[in-house]
Amino acid sequence: MRWDIFCQIVDNYGDAGVCWRLARSLSSIHGQTVRIFCDNLPTLNLLASGVHVDIKDKIQLLPWESSFENHRHQAQAPDVVIEAFGCQLPERYLAGLLVAPKKPIIINLEYLSAEPWIVDFHGKSSPQSHGIPKYFFFPGFQDQAGGILIDPVPPSSPPSISSIPASLEKVWSQLRPHAKRISIFCYPGAPLRKWLEDLASLDQDFDILLTHGHAELLGINTGQAIQLPEHIQLHPLPFVSQDEYDWLLSQCDFNIVRGEDSFVRAQLAGKPFIWHIYPQEDRAHEVKLAAFLDLYLEGANQDLRLSTIAAMTWAMPSQWFGAIDAWSAHGEAWRAHLLKKQGGGGLAARLLAFVG
Template identity: 40%
Template sequence: MPPLKTRWDIFCTVVDNYGDIGVTWRLARQLVAEHGLAVRLWVDDLRAFERICPAIDVELEQQLQEGVEVRHWSAEWLSTEAADVVIAAFACQLPGAYMDAMAEREKPPLWMNLDYLSAEDWVIGCHGLPSVKYKTVQKFFFFPGFQPGTGGLLRESGLLERREQFQRDPDAQRKFLHDLGIEPTPGAQLISLFAYENAGLASWLDVLAADATPTHLLVPEGRILGDVARWLGVESLTTGALHVRQSLTVQVLPFVRQDQYDQLLWCCDFNAVRGEDSFVRAQWAGRPMLWHIYQQDEDIHLDKLDAFLALYTKALSPAAAEAMNGLWRAWSAGQPIGALWLAAREHWPELQKNAEQWCLEQALQADLAKALVQFYRNWL
């Protein structure tokens, strides 16, 4: 299929620090690298962006990063020509002047709302449907998802092959961990913890500390650090902090680039993640996981959680599925999970096999970037 000689604009309002920019940054890079598109990524918070892409200069209004033209989306909007394809990530509101520029084009652009990821059944029926219209410009819904009939998940070409090669290479893993200052205790299970504040954490840490199997808990900088510090009985935790309590070693990691975070997930035996971007990357790691879903008004996030669990645990035995459902639901409700963690551990080989099988099944679908490009071709 010949490459598209088109210009794409992706707009991102940073709402939750890293998830929004994490998704749009991955998408922008992939559209450039694998589809040869000219992409501008408009971001309203360059300091949040800098955490996952240290090369970003937060003082620049315009810069080129890995083939993507990064533009600072500030309150003082400067007039600019609209692109051929316009993506409003996560229902963000485009600048009024830019919407007028879209309508002024001789051929209106394809305007898509790249929505939040959900496994709910209604997503399939709404994916690709027309949304609102602004003058001559029609907007369309575009939903990422886990089932045929959705837009799929972000997955770069060759990602699973790179992951499998890395996981088969103990030396590569040791070097990666060493470069981050991590020297795991021999025989310790590695767990990564990236989560929102959670009152249920202490019960989990109590169980890990008392376990006969040592655990090395890797905690990237983030909102959960306050809860970890309280459990340790220290005032605060900063990057590089290392604390040992019984069988549990807790180590605080710096925020790392996206490719490094992928490798961190690949190294770990279990990954606790949050939001959307790290949630998807943990699935590509092929390891058992725990998702802290972003809390929404009226607990509508719990519907999303249950919808995903119904798919993710479908192939498990009834006992293993019950253990995973209990663990995930309690964690997202901020309830104690120590006993639930022990219940899940009883099914560990089955959970490991399920995580890998789920990853391979999701890889059978077209990835999100490819699905967006195909949607544009069909629209043409």
Template identity: 35%
Template sequence: MSHSSDRATSLAIFCKVVDNFGDIGICWRLARQLQREHGVAVTLWVDDLASFRRICPQIDVALGVQQAAGVTVRHWGGQDGSFNPGEIADIVIEFFACDIPPGYIAAMAQCQPHPVWLNLEGLTAEEWVEGCHQLTSPRHGMIKHFFFPGFTDKTGGLLREAGLEQRRRQFQADPLAMQAFLSQFGVTPGEMAALKVSLFCYPHAPVAELLAAWEAGSEPIVCLVPEGVAFDAVSRFIGADAVAGVSHTQGALTVRVLPFVAQDDYDKLLWVCDVNFVRGEDSFVRAQWAGKPFIWHIYPQDENLHHVKLRAFLQRYAFDADGAIDSLIEASECWNGARVAGQGWAPLWTALRADMPRIAGRAGAWQAQMHDNGDLAGNLLAFARLPR
């Protein structure tokens, strides 16, 4: 690599925000971890600072360049701008084939040696990933490498910062800390004794049907949903606009709308809930590190390609020593529209609830298995620093 031994490795991440908070969530986690744990000088280029600000409130949307958590954040606007070779990072990451500025690429080509150029791909459990991980592609007189996160030791692994598991265990071993965390959202001591579910999904999820099943059930359930998520369905249940701070109890169900929280607090929400509904990639990975039962709402793709990705994951995840966990597979497929819930959500939920101890056991075993693959940031940096 082109950095000298007397200065920190420099690294640039280019992020275009497509999936609201998922893309920037992943890139922000990666940037912070590389800076904190590996001493890398990170510049994060982002095209949508407003979305970034939702998960990192200190971001000023009016600034073209700013510092946040030791990371240089630059707004990636419409103007390409010109770059000098001295401004180019040692390692350049484009997230999910986002086409970094032509001027930056031209300046990369002038560097000797060339920067290590990585395309950090999206997460999938499909088997073909293992064969494509670390493959090369000639570009503009340079070599780009494809780097895939994944669920096996033949991939780059999953994002996981050092100390995450220790923080989770300490938090979950402290009932007062968990109670204090929930009470800031208005959760009462009585509600804390109920089954707690976090709900984070895309608008097309069958939320109204699920809420109706919970409402008509016999078990008290508290559903904690971030503001703006499933807005229409939650508003209908509450009988008013689903804005942060409002709540409503009907039948066995209480729904509470939470303010959008920073990433570290979202982790605590996953840790304190009994079941987590998550979406996209970032919250999906955090749910796996939480070690709790979860249902994944995958980002929709044309021609239902996301159903292929969903089933590839379930083929790995929803099986234990006794075979397929049918309730988890069926509920996951119905939640994503890959299967019709013929009898409605009440029997789906009843079956899922009955299997919850088994699903929790699988969640813990899976978490340990993923831990053994190493962490994405460390694996990526080790690959980038290989002699070339």
């Protein structure tokens, strides 16, 4: 089938990351024909960089405006149209759908959530005045929800160090063999300076891997750099592609992530992590975080529950880092649980089954 995915980037990398990963899953794993229309093509191209040419060539990455002339030829008519995260289709594109000989299915792909109510709304129709069928599709962790994006499935054990991506070789050569590695990818509002200063109070060596843009948040190269003792070393990273970032997560002992795509990949890396969920004015993000933690920590003992909740709500590391070994074991078990629950291909496979 032909799939058109529309992506308006709100959270910079996260929205584009989900759309790109979904497109590559549909095309490379499931043999579908996919186009992405994006209002910020440079960001999308950055995330897709470094991917093998055989994968990238199967997907058309197009500017938003190019969708306006989409239906002059019947061969270009899509079977499925995805409004990623509820973005509105361009009026001229929608007009083309109305006159197309074959009407597609429109999918309103929502944000990932662990909230129980999504099960009741997942897959429900959304009647439209124009008559083209439209449905809500809710990604989620429950069996009755839309699944999560698991492709490409990470290896069951950490990759060989010989597989270091070229973009990370220089930084990797500077890391200390016995230091714990922490990657950081968070929003500017995080108490990052205070968090690192508290981390320095622990009697351990840490190599801190700062994803692109985070060195500036800490004043590096601006004359206001954070001052840390020698056992805490900061390593600014270049911008890396999606696959390279996946590799980075798998090689760290602890990860701080944000947005939807890195949130899922941190779980599939099987490591402890902090999800810096996108803050919302009505504090709805707190409800979403609590719903996820209810699932994530189901069956965990009280000490691990308290430590994990403290970490996820930005308590200082000295208050919970003593539980890191138990949390690491839990992370590996959660990864295995996710892959078992998503058997058959996760979100992309469930989408195919739904529209088929």
